[in-house]
Amino acid sequence: MRTIVQDKYFLRDLHREIDLYDRKLVHLNKHEAFDTQALRDAAIRKLVTKRDALISTARTLHANGVEYADHELPRCLRPEGWVDPRTEVTLAPNQTVAAESRLATDTALLDGTASATMNSGKPASSFGEAIRRLSKLAPLGEDAPLAAALGSWQDDLVAYKKKRRKSTIAA
Secondary structure (H helix, E strand, O other): OOOOOOOHHHHHHHHHHHHHHHHHHHHHHHOOOOOOHHHHHHHHHHHHHHHHHHHHHHHHHHHOOOOOOHHHOOHHHOOOOOOOHHHOEEEEOOEEEOOHHHHHHHHHHHHOOOHHHHHHOOOOOHHHHHHHHHHHHOOOOOOOHHHHHHHHHHHHHHHHHHHHHHHHHHO
16 A cells, blocks of 8 residues: 655645635635525535645644745645735835735736836836837838847747647557
8 A cells, every 4th residue: 555755745735725715716716606694605515625634634734844935835724814925025224115015016017007117117127228229220111120139039939830730649
């Protein structure tokens, strides 16, 4: 019979699985559509039962002294007000800003709500500034060398996708 080694790597995977169940529960509560409230409660109860079994195993491993990194803890096992020290940014000697503000900015960028500020504002890097300056200077007509260079990678991508599609069909 196979023996499961309960070490720090097993605990890390267990924490990831618990975090997955946390995310599934949030999704179930916010986005999933059910015909009746009883069906919703049954689905929630099913996920909570599975997650609780995993949590009890994780707590047993914690009590037995299996080492783990604090940032690997799932959300439900983190203490109240916990901030990940790896994502905390120091601005001044006694002033810090947590990553939530950066996360909100990144989320806004992904959602597209900050697209107006991205397009009208200053570029984020010198590389972005150089690309914007080149795109303003060079004409993008059909015969322009910059247009040919910029279009070539798109043509290469289309050719690659066609070739890839053919190879998957053949396999």
